[in-house]
Amino acid sequence: MSTGPSWYSILPVAVVAAAVPAPVTATVYLSIEDAQRAMFPGDRFIPHPIAFTPEQRKAIAQASGAQPYDKVQRIWEARAGDKRAGWFMVDRVIGKHDYITYAVALTADGAVRGVEILEYRETYGGEIRNPKWRQQFVGKRPGAALKLDSDIKNISGATLSSKHVADGVRRLLATYALLLARA
Amino acid sequence: MRRCRPLLGTFVEIECDHAQAMEQGFAAIERVHRLMSAHKPDSELSRINRFAHLRPVAVSAETFEVLERALRWSRLSNGAFDAVHAGNAALGRGLIPRHADQPLPRAAHWTWLEVQGACVRLLKPACLDLGGIAKGYAVDVAVAAMKQAGAAHGLVNAGGDLRAFGVGTSPVTIVDPGSRCGGVAHVELRDAALATSAGLPAECGLSFDHLAGIHPGWVSVTVRASNACDADALTKIVWALGHRSAHLLAASGAEAFAIRADGSLEAIGEQALAA
Numbered sequence: 001m002s003t004g005p006s007w008y009s010i011l012p013v014a015v016v017a018a019a020v021p022a023p024v025t026a027t028v029y030l031s032i033e034d035a036q037r038a039m040f041p042g043d044r045f046i047p048h049p050i051a052f053t054p055e056q057r058k059a060i061a062q063a064s065g066a067q068p069y070d071k072v073q074r075i076w077e078a079r080a081g082d083k084r085a086g087w088f089m090v091d092r093v094i095g096k097h098d099y100i101t102y103a104v105a106l107t108a109d110g111a112v113r114g115v116e117i118l119e120y121r122e123t124y125g126g127e128i129r130n131p132k133w134r135q136q137f138v139g140k141r142p143g144a145a146l147k148l149d150s151d152i153k154n155i156s157g158a159t160l161s162s163k164h165v166a167d168g169v170r171r172l173l174a175t176y177a178l179l180l181a182r183a
Numbered sequence: 184m185r186r187c188r189p190l191l192g193t194f195v196e197i198e199c200d201h202a203q204a205m206e207q208g209f210a211a212i213e214r215v216h217r218l219m220s221a222h223k224p225d226s227e228l229s230r231i232n233r234f235a236h237l238r239p240v241a242v243s244a245e246t247f248e249v250l251e252r253a254l255r256w257s258r259l260s261n262g263a264f265d266a267v268h269a270g271n272a273a274l275g276r277g278l279i280p281r282h283a284d285q286p287l288p289r290a291a292h293w294t295w296l297e298v299q300g301a302c303v304r305l306l307k308p309a310c311l312d313l314g315g316i317a318k319g320y321a322v323d324v325a326v327a328a329m330k331q332a333g334a335a336h337g338l339v340n341a342g343g344d345l346r347a348f349g350v351g352t353s354p355v356t357i358v359d360p361g362s363r364c365g366g367v368a369h370v371e372l373r374d375a376a377l378a379t380s381a382g383l384p385a386e387c388g389l390s391f392d393h394l395a396g397i398h399p400g401w402v403s404v405t406v407r408a409s410n411a412c413d414a415d416a417l418t419k420i421v422w423a424l425g426h427r428s429a430h431l432l433a434a435s436g437a438e439a440f441a442i443r444a445d446g447s448l449e450a451i452g453e454q455a456l457a458a
Contacts, residue, residue, distance in 0.1 A: 007407060008370045008440055010448050011356070029187045102189075117187035117194060162342070165189045 026121040032074075032103070036088055039105035039114050040078040043085045048075045050179055064174035066167055069093065073175060077183075084108045087180060093168040095120065095161035104169055110176045115169060190216050191318050193342025197325065204334035208325040212341070215321035218246050219313050221270070221279040231303050232270070232310050233285045239302035249313055249320045249412075250298045256316070256416040257293040259431055263423035264416050265293045270312035279312060319344045319378055319415025326411075338372075339411075346376035346411040357405050357442065368405065368440070368448055376411035380404050380418035401441040401449070408437035421451055428452070 030038065036045055050073045052060070061067040074090040087106040092099045098121040105113040186205060187196045190212050199205045220226045224233075227246045234240050242250070256264040271288045273279045281287075286308035290296075296311065297304040318341045325339045326348050336349020347353040352373040370377060381403035404421045408414040413435050421428045421439050432439055432452040439451040 007438060008357075008368050008405070008448070010446075011369050027185075027187075029185055115189055117189065120187065120194070162189050162193045165194075169189075 026119055028119050030103070030116055030118050032090055032118065035090075035103040035116050035118055036076065036078070039103065039116065040080075040085055040088060043078040043080050045076040045078055045088065048077045048087075048180075048183070049073065050075055050175070056179065059178055060171060060174050063178065064167075064171040066171045068171065068175070075180070078105075086113060087176065089172050089175075090118070091168050091172055093161075093164040095164065100161060100165060102165055102168070104172050106173075106176055110173070110181055112169065112173070115165070117165075191321055191341055192220075192222075192314070193318065195321075195342070196340040197329075197337065198339075199329060199334050199337035201329070201332065201334040201337070204329040204332035204337065207328040207332040208334075208337070208339060211324045211328040212321045212339075215245060215317060215324060218243055219249065219317045221273070221312055221314070224282045228311060228313060229282055229285070231305070233282055235303050235305040236286060236308040239299075239304050241302050244301070245320075245324065246303075247298065247301050249317055250296070250303060250311075252320070252412055252416065253313065253316050254293060254296065254298060256413075256420065259434075260420045260424065260428075262292055263420045263428075264315065266311045266313055266315065267291070267293045267296055267309045269315055270310035273312045273314070274310045279310070281310070285310070315419050316412060316416045318342065319376070319411035319413070322346045322376065322411035341411075343380075344376070344378045344411050344415045345372070347372045348374055357403065368442060370405075370407065372407075375407055375409060376414040377405060377407050378411060378414035378418045379406075380422060400443050402444055403442045404439060404451075405442075406432070406437055406439045408435060413437065426451055 051071060052068060052073065057067050069092055076088040078085040078088050086108050089104045089106070090101065091104065092101045094100075100117060100121070101119040102115060102117045104115050107113050184200055184202065184205060185196060185198045186209070187194050188209060195209070195212055197205050197208045199208065217223070218226055219228045221228055221232070223229060227240075227242045231240050231242070253264070253266045257266070262268070267290055270279070271291065274281055274288065288308055288310045290305060290307035290309035295306045295309055297306065322339045322341050322344050323346065326337070326346050329337050329339075330348065334349070336351055338347045338353050339345060345355065352371040355370045355372050355377060357368040357370065357379055401422075404418050406414045406417040406421060408417060414437065417428070417432060417435070417437055417439065420431060421441075428439070429452040437452075441449045441451060443449055
């Protein structure tokens with residue numbers, strides 16, 4: 001596989017004015033509707049949002065170690081015919097710098113059936129203004145890939161942001177147990 | 184199509200325009216996750232850590248293969264790659280849990296691990312961590328599953344261990360995670376694997392001293408190899424051995440470079456000698 005030193009190249013860094021706010025890039029994987037269809041194929045969705053009371057927030061934090069970020073949790077009941085197929089919840093957590101939006105599908109009795117990342121937003125420093133670097137986000141051809149989260153990892157391989165998603169899922173399970181299990 | 188799920192303690196992204204193949208790819212990774220998670224008490228890895236010092240623990244073909252590969256890299260690198268040492272360190276730092284009936288490790292390195300006929304034995308209590316190789320392996324089995332399901336091309340990225348297959352090239356950007364210096368490299372990947380291992384910026388309150396013998400002045404190491412398992416293991420070996428890893432890279436047809444703290448790149452291996 002020896003192709004000489006040319007198998008990689010350095011991207012020049014543009015000099016930028018400090019006053020310009022850091023740009024945000026977003027990778028969108030799935031819309032809410034697409035995720036619903038993928039996680040509960042063929043089912044109907046009935047919105048079941050929960051606007052948390054302060055007491056509920058506290059109870060969730062106590063049970064899971066984290067307070068919800070959102071004032072209103074976006075939740076849908078998935079229905080297959082006249083039976084409950086499960087719950088579909090949309091949530092967000094902080095990634096390295098910005099929000100990661102994700103969806104969790106629960107079975108009717110509250111077991112995790114799947115987790116899908118919907119949108120991954122990150123704020124970058126100056127390097128993003130390099131046009132060649134920015135191109136990476138456009139996805140102009142199939143197969144275009146971007147290694148975003150390359151490697152803030154510890155020895156067990158857990159990235160900090162993925163731990164935040166795991167914590168978020170735990171919080172959603174507490175939300176289910178406290179507010180949906182008897183709904 | 185591009186999907187992303189939290190698996191293997193990171194984000195796994197699969198890109199493929201064959202929906203069924205993509206599901207097969209994720210299913211393969213979920214299986215590796217179940218088998219080799221140090222966090223789940225009933226994973227095969229945890230059962231090794233809990234019981235293999237008492238009696239041989241039978242494991243699946245997948246776990247067997249990862250352990251064989253891990254031992255091979257330990258032998259070749261003279262212990263620079265060491266799942267036993269890594270596990271002890273991770274346990275000591277509280278990064279992985281010690282399960283209820285799991286003994287305190289007494290073995291310091293890989294020579295206390297024996298893999299034979301799909302059975303695993305520990306000659307002394309030890310705590311294996313496969314974080315340094317299982318992600319790459321998971322990427323490889325996902326690619327195999329996707330090909331078998333009929334995908335002509337695709338890309339699997341498990342938090343920086345990635346592999347592209349089929350026609351066409353995939354542009355990959357390697358970001359320096361500390362990214363104040365803007366050290367950024369670009370690779371066009373075609374039918375090959377790439378793995379990056381980075382240090383952690385000190386301001387996160389974390390250090391990267393877990394990477395034994397870390398090369399001063401480097402912020403990340405990137406290896407290109409034919410498969411992701413080898414690329415993953417080799418990043419750790421390059422970190423530990425620096426330019427002394429050249430013969431190991433060459434022997435497996437792999438190549439590497441480091442991003443330095445000032446954002447410049449440093450070739451490692453044969454190209455460095457040729458330059």
